[in-house]
Amino acid sequence: MYQCFNNDIQPGCLDKSPFQFGHRLMGHPALELGNLATALPALGERVMYSKGLSSLGANLDRAHLDDQNGLSIEETIEQIRTTQSYIAVRGPEHHPSFKDLHRVMCEDIAQLMRANGTGQLPENAEMWLFIASPGAITPFHFDRFSNFLLQFRGSKEVAVFEPWNDEVITPLQYEAYTARNDRQMDWADEKDRFAHKFHFHPGQAIHIPFLGGHYVKNGPGDVSISMAIFYDTDETRRFKQALVINDLIRRRAARFGWQPNPVNSPGSLDGLKSGLYPVVKGAAGLKGRILRLARPAASAHAAGGLWLHGAELMAESEPLLLGGLRMMGAA
Numbered sequence: 001m002y003q004c005f006n007n008d009i010q011p012g013c014l015d016k017s018p019f020q021f022g023h024r025l026m027g028h029p030a031l032e033l034g035n036l037a038t039a040l041p042a043l044g045e046r047v048m049y050s051k052g053l054s055s056l057g058a059n060l061d062r063a064h065l066d067d068q069n070g071l072s073i074e075e076t077i078e079q080i081r082t083t084q085s086y087i088a089v090r091g092p093e094h095h096p097s098f099k100d101l102h103r104v105m106c107e108d109i110a111q112l113m114r115a116n117g118t119g120q121l122p123e124n125a126e127m128w129l130f131i132a133s134p135g136a137i138t139p140f141h142f143d144r145f146s147n148f149l150l151q152f153r154g155s156k157e158v159a160v161f162e163p164w165n166d167e168v169i170t171p172l173q174y175e176a177y178t179a180r181n182d183r184q185m186d187w188a189d190e191k192d193r194f195a196h197k198f199h200f201h202p203g204q205a206i207h208i209p210f211l212g213g214h215y216v217k218n219g220p221g222d223v224s225i226s227m228a229i230f231y232d233t234d235e236t237r238r239f240k241q242a243l244v245i246n247d248l249i250r251r252r253a254a255r256f257g258w259q260p261n262p263v264n265s266p267g268s269l270d271g272l273k274s275g276l277y278p279v280v281k282g283a284a285g286l287k288g289r290i291l292r293l294a295r296p297a298a299s300a301h302a303a304g305g306l307w308l309h310g311a312e313l314m315a316e317s318e319p320l321l322l323g324g325l326r327m328m329g330a331a
């Protein structure tokens, strides 16, 4: 028995195919507009907002920087029905009103992972809130995590693509977008023939598999409020590490005539590439700490986060990379 999800959920399809099911969280006080009006201003820089986007090919990662709506967050919430705006909140569980929700979602996901044999607990689980004006579009992209999306208000069409389809997202795009060296996803209408399209209403949830591209078109009738939880499993973390290392190899080693096999393809040695990631990240972090001791201000950029970005890896890791490549024979 799940606390947040209905029993029509399909554990066997996790990270393989998208599917729709029911959720039990309608009426949860954290998602009421009154609570959102209090919680969002308190979450500070975790709240990003922009004009409502109108193109499936827009750059979602930079919308809050490039497409500002000229309003404060309070004005944006108050006028969301008419201002064609889009609000994304990263990590609402940092507000006390969402803490318990985050805990029970993680418990449900842990139960699902045990049911399909992908692990015991979700890693790096983080909630997102999305509040959008009627008619707003979320451009085509993928999330770099496994994802459950839950609808609370308004209706929308959600198009989701199965992962690892080269005709939708190429191996190079998977690598560059995961490594954040390229934040713009290509969209072309002919990809739509591969979409699973869901008509999404309050009380429903959708599983978006890891690396599954997707876009969203909000309905014209009402403001949309939805919540997602992103998380890693052991498998998705290893794929992500291999994708970042592949991006690094492709950019750094091209001049030597080497090109790596795509991740999740025969002979790609994903386990070895994934194993190389913490070594490279550790070396980059060590260099960053030494630089900070010597030149604190100049080296502030070298601080490593949860995921080391591709550009930082490229700057720090060439000797290790070349040694690793020779060891693996992967290039």
Ligand SMILES: [Fe+2]
Binding pocket: 141, 142, 143, 214
């Ligand atoms: Fe997404």
